[in-house]
Amino acid sequence: MNDRAGQAVQLPDLWRDPSPAAGCDVCEALARQRVAAYAVGDRSKVSDCNVEIRRHPHRV
Numbered sequence: 001m002n003d004r005a006g007q008a009v010q011l012p013d014l015w016r017d018p019s020p021a022a023g024c025d026v027c028e029a030l031a032r033q034r035v036a037a038y039a040v041g042d043r044s045k046v047s048d049c050n051v052e053i054r055r056h057p058h059r060v
């Protein structure tokens, strides 16, 4: 049977949206893309943006 709707279980962590770093253009752009992805219901794009925001290095 085709069961594509029930895709792989995602880590709970992926459902939490990381905040973009304040003052970081890259993070802000990603956050904007994420909003746009939400607007069209593109969950995989949302995850992509979240991953990139999380991975973006910043000095602490």
Ligand SMILES: [Zn+2]
Pocket: 021, 024, 025, 026, 027, 028, 056, 057, 058
């Ligand atoms: Zn950043």
